Amino acid sequence: MKFVAVTSCPTGIAHTYMAAEALEQAGKAAGHDVQVETQGSAGTIALDPAVIAAADGVIFAADLEVKDKERFAGKPTIDVGVKKAVHDAKGVLAQAIAAVEAGVVAPAGPTAAAGAASGGLSTKVDKNAGVGTRVRQWLMTGISYMIPFVAAGGILIALAFMLANLAWDVDGPIKVTQVTAEQLINSFSVTSGQDWAALLNLTGGAAFGFLVPVLAGFIAYAIADRPGLVPGFVGGAIAVTVGAGFLGGLAAGFVGGFLALWISRWKVPRGVRGIMPVVVIPLVSTFITGLLMFVVLGRPIAALMDGLTDWLNSLSGGSTILLGVLLGAMMGFDLGGPVNKVAYTFAVTGLATEGLASDATQYRVMAAVMAAGMVAPLAMALATVVRKSLFTHAERENGKAAWLLGASFISEGAIPFAVVDPLRVLASTIVGSAVTGGLVMAFDSTLRAPHGGIWVLPLIGNPILFVLAVIIGTVVCAAIVIVLKSLGTNSVVAAEQAADALAESQETTGVTAPASA
Amino acid sequence: MSTSSPAALITPELVALDLVAADRDEATRHLIDLLAAAGRVTDADGFHADVRAREAQMATGMPGGIGLPHARSEHVTVPSLALARVPAGVDFGAPDGPATLIFLIAAPAGGDSDHLKILAALARRLVHESFRDSLRAAPDAATIAEIVTREVAPS
Numbered sequence: 001m002k003f004v005a006v007t008s009c010p011t012g013i014a015h016t017y018m019a020a021e022a023l024e025q026a027g028k029a030a031g032h033d034v035q036v037e038t039q040g041s042a043g044t045i046a047l048d049p050a051v052i053a054a055a056d057g058v059i060f061a062a063d064l065e066v067k068d069k070e071r072f073a074g075k076p077t078i079d080v081g082v083k084k085a086v087h088d089a090k091g092v093l094a095q096a097i098a099a100v101e102a103g104v105v106a107p108a109g110p111t112a113a114a115g116a117a118s119g120g121l122s123t124k125v126d127k128n129a130g131v132g133t134r135v136r137q138w139l140m141t142g143i144s145y146m147i148p149f150v151a152a153g154g155i156l157i158a159l160a161f162m163l164a165n166l167a168w169d170v171d172g173p174i175k176v177t178q179v180t181a182e183q184l185i186n187s188f189s190v191t192s193g194q195d196w197a198a199l200l201n202l203t204g205g206a207a208f209g210f211l212v213p214v215l216a217g218f219i220a221y222a223i224a225d226r227p228g229l230v231p232g233f234v235g236g237a238i239a240v241t242v243g244a245g246f247l248g249g250l251a252a253g254f255v256g257g258f259l260a261l262w263i264s265r266w267k268v269p270r271g272v273r274g275i276m277p278v279v280v281i282p283l284v285s286t287f288i289t290g291l292l293m294f295v296v297l298g299r300p301i302a303a304l305m306d307g308l309t310d311w312l313n314s315l316s317g318g319s320t321i322l323l324g325v326l327l328g329a330m331m332g333f334d335l336g337g338p339v340n341k342v343a344y345t346f347a348v349t350g351l352a353t354e355g356l357a358s359d360a361t362q363y364r365v366m367a368a369v370m371a372a373g374m375v376a377p378l379a380m381a382l383a384t385v386v387r388k389s390l391f392t393h394a395e396r397e398n399g400k401a402a403w404l405l406g407a408s409f410i411s412e413g414a415i416p417f418a419v420v421d422p423l424r425v426l427a428s429t430i431v432g433s434a435v436t437g438g439l440v441m442a443f444d445s446t447l448r449a450p451h452g453g454i455w456v457l458p459l460i461g462n463p464i465l466f467v468l469a470v471i472i473g474t475v476v477c478a479a480i481v482i483v484l485k486s487l488g489t490n491s492v493v494a495a496e497q498a499a500d501a502l503a504e505s506q507e508t509t510g511v512t513a514p515a516s517a
Numbered sequence: 518m519s520t521s522s523p524a525a526l527i528t529p530e531l532v533a534l535d536l537v538a539a540d541r542d543e544a545t546r547h548l549i550d551l552l553a554a555a556g557r558v559t560d561a562d563g564f565h566a567d568v569r570a571r572e573a574q575m576a577t578g579m580p581g582g583i584g585l586p587h588a589r590s591e592h593v594t595v596p597s598l599a600l601a602r603v604p605a606g607v608d609f610g611a612p613d614g615p616a617t618l619i620f621l622i623a624a625p626a627g628g629d630s631d632h633l634k635i636l637a638a639l640a641r642r643l644v645h646e647s648f649r650d651s652l653r654a655a656p657d658a659a660t661i662a663e664i665v666t667r668e669v670a671p672s
Contacts, residue, residue: 009575010571011589013633013640015577015640018579018585083575087612
């Protein structure tokens, strides 16, 4: 394998160079190419960009902030102190090899976020992996940046619902979403619980607005590095505009990423080369992505949604249980995407009908839709607890937030799971949500609020049976996803586990340098 | 390659062959006194304080029985290396045991890059067991100074 490394130490005289030499020698001994940039006091000779580009992995054995860290973005990276490289260069090299093989930045989940905070964005991409693994790594990169948005936005919205219950009365979760940003800006009062609830809701909503763009942006980034960011983000934002949901975001990420990658490989005259990354690549790739998203994707999605809505309306006279099953399946189908939205809009539109009886079908439809929409995140949360070993670190972390998101009817909590493994996860959420949708109809539960999850329990008719229906669907969904995931191996999960095991064994063996006489 | 010839990094006067020292501070002080006597350090106490400060940041015990106290300091006039062999060993905080070869690197605060490159080359050589062994086996101070000078010559 080929590695590039950066060494540095406080004085820049001793450790920097000893670590460099030790890493180079350890590489030589093990048959790997290690090229080191010493960021010490004798002046730094920057690594040739071609060498960095050719490297499989990056070793930071640096006690100072690595200069121009972004040069190394997009490669499996380990970050150890300079001392570790001096005393155990062999171990550091082994760790770096494991990181490359695993295709992950580090065994711990939060590292991606930490890397971003210190200025260098990280990806989980191993350029030598097979196509399937790389696709999964691109998706993982997108997810790892999206998860904090899901958690922050979802929890803020859930808190808004909770507070709204106290600040208004039982229909607080409805009223809180009716407060507009303008009203809040003009009349925010520190002593008003209602204002705080509205603030939480609007902030959470703003964070949620980024879900799909961040997902798409960082998938494109993983594919094409920096040039992918603009087409990815913009394509993701357009996916939101045309109502394409996270599946549209996935499409935008791949389209934007590959366009940027393709354009960045154009042979261009020297004069143009300088403006390629700043002007040409973002301009051209973003325009083409926008064209595809609006024209090629937008129209069929609009047609699909119209068709589904007509179809649902035509079913309204028939079996309510069948309608509940269908609506449930639609809620679980794409978790906030067009199909989900049709089912949800169908239910909410029904609520607006004038003069409904308290047990009107419209209220039962709303109950079925909300219950079904709660299943996917709850089931994923349950599955990560029951069968930890089937999920990545990031997924397990996300599972913790998914409990609250599911309980609050925020289906998006399940998106991070669906993105990495759409077939298995969506198959389970469709079935689980359909079960719950049908059960709610059978139980004659009703709901007069368009959202709110368990926070609008007082507005639910037959609340105990409603909750029972959610629990049954959740268990069914979790069981299906566990069975489906057990059938195949997930290369990312397997790699993470290997990296974990290695990190653990290294911690226990300690330093092995020979003692001198 | 380099045509400039900076003052020798090390001379036989800067080598202590059979040093006995109770701890790393005493060993370091002995080497500082050698540098001061050679006129390479203007203020032994001031430089010692700088070395201590560096040592406090991170111990400089290296694998293979090496102690590598060092500092860049305004009290240093010429980039210099003082070297001691301590047969009984003295702890420099290395995980693999006490140091029997101690290198004190003294770099001027504003050292030019030729000098610093030589120090970098020295640090790189220390990683090699053959280099350390040759210093341990050398019969006298002059040989040690010669080995170091030869090995760290800019190539």
